[in-house]
């Protein structure tokens with residue numbers, strides 16, 4: 198566990214945590230479809246609970262479902278676009294329909310691979326959260342994935358854990374801040390003038406935006422809605438009540454992800470913020486380039502978020 | 512047998528393609544899929560510079576042979592092979608690859624880069640698309656071929672075999688799958704995790720005609736391509752053809768060969784220079800062995 202600002206590989210945390218959990222729990226398995234590098238140490242220690250099926254995402258999820266039917270707890274390590282889209286029907290029908298405790302750990306969430314639209318995971322939150330029984334968590338701090346994985350040992354349902362690039366990211370929390378509780382949100386920075394809600398890598402961007410706003414005398418709250426489903430509706434409603442304005446940013450299509458989940462709650466509860474903006478990928482297939490460059494291009498990185506808050510408050 | 516001067520030309524082009532890949536891998540800030548690029552150099556050069564009927568100046572000509580890079584992570588290899596043929600501007604590739612708003616990214620995009628037949632990058636998609644192109648050609652009674660280059664690891668995807676089944680059942684004789692059989696993927700080491708043998712027999716079982724070839728011998732590859740039977744939509748015995756090309760991941764650079772750590776990577780200056788020198792040395796060796804005197808020498 199590392200202090201704020203330290204650079205940590207979330208994929209490394211996945212491997213380390215899986216190794217630890219497997220040592221404690223004989224029913225923990227690790228599966229992958231040819232992207233098993235991060236869980237190599239686990240694979241070497243527990244070769245009889247490791248399967249690498251080659252490049253075959255549908256296959257690996259079906260196998261995970263079979264293992265879970267026999268009482269195992271399989272963690273499927275993969276790339277976010279393929280683990281959400283390629284195997285979608287297996288995710289739904291084999292895993293969710295039977296309400297099995299399969300964990301999908303996907304890295305490369307949003308535009309973080311830079312590999313273009315075949316490799317962007319900009320629909321994954323929308324697709325996964327629409328599946329009945331599936332919980333969706335998106336990690337902002339590289340150590341958060343460890344907390345969620347440990348916590349998930351007591352969670353008996355399907356779970357999607359989304360990571361960003363996951364190679365080297367700054368820690369943004371003190372370790373004990375992250376309970377990994379599924380269904381909770383985290384106030385990453387307090388503030389009373391407006392609330393910025395984000396998940397994954399965009400939480401750090403939202404925090405940077407709040408810094409910019411503070412320089413202008415705007416006191417923005419930043420909420421890490423890492424548990425996109427189930428959503429911490431109590432926290433959401435409290436923030437709207439206390440700060441009035443709400444900006445949601447995410448490395449995902451602007452429609453279908455966290456912002457849509459939030460909008461559903463607000464409409465259903467009959468709650469109307471004083472102002473609401475959603476930022477994210479517009480309805481297009483993005484091109485190449487690094488994620489931070491694209492966040493700027495499509496206006497949902499720190500500058501875009503700060504601008505949206507200023508506009509709302511103007 | 513392919514003409515020695517032609518073999519020499521293709522060997523030189525292959526060496527040039529390797530140099531360009533290495534230079535890009537040296538100066539680009541991110542990782543390049545250099546291992547799989549190197550393993551398909553001779554295949555791409557033999558297809559784009561010898562076997563396929565294509566014209567960069569008239570790249571949408573309906574009579575052209577079609578090419579689908581199903582292993583889309585090898586995009587930069589395809590860009591370079593195509594640029595050497597005159598499709599694209601090499602300097603632009605070298606200067607903008609992977610950058611914001613460049614048409615040349617990690618996986619080929621047909622919309623951003625006309626000349627590419629289909630966007631690919633998610634593995635296991637190319638062959639079904641190629642089958643679609645082949646069906647369209649058959650219905651229009653066109654005589655061009657559809658080539659599809661796949662990674663062997665990619666053929667772990669069920670969709671590959673679903674489309675292989677279709678092509679075999681419908682006897683699509685205008686379809687040629689070329690498999691880059693380097694026996695490595697990304698994390699599943701063949702022989703340790705997956706075992707794909709008996710590989711050619713798998714294709715045969717799906718009613719394909721199989722030809723095996725040394726995927727680094729341009730002469731042998733050209734012989735296979737030159738011997739493809741003419742497309743005959745009325746032949747009831749027509750079969751799709753699988754060229755299983757035996758290759759080496761990272762081919763041509765000793766420190767990369769068969770080292771799966773080089774599936775994707777970037778080179779330090781020192782590594783790049785070492786690798787470039789090896790390309791020159793191996794080309795000289797190869798030209799000497801294949802009668803390098805023909806064509807005037809350099």
Ligand SMILES: Cc1ncc(C[n+]2csc(CCOP(=O)(O)OP(=O)(O)O)c2C)c(N)n1
Nearest residue numbers: 231547632633634662663664665695696697
């Ligand atoms: C559907 C899908 N799953 C995973 C990946 C990630 N990936 C890119 S290349 C690769 C390994 C490819 O191995 P192979 O097909 O043998 O190609 P080569 O060794 O020639 O590079 C993987 C797993 C992908 N691009 N698409």
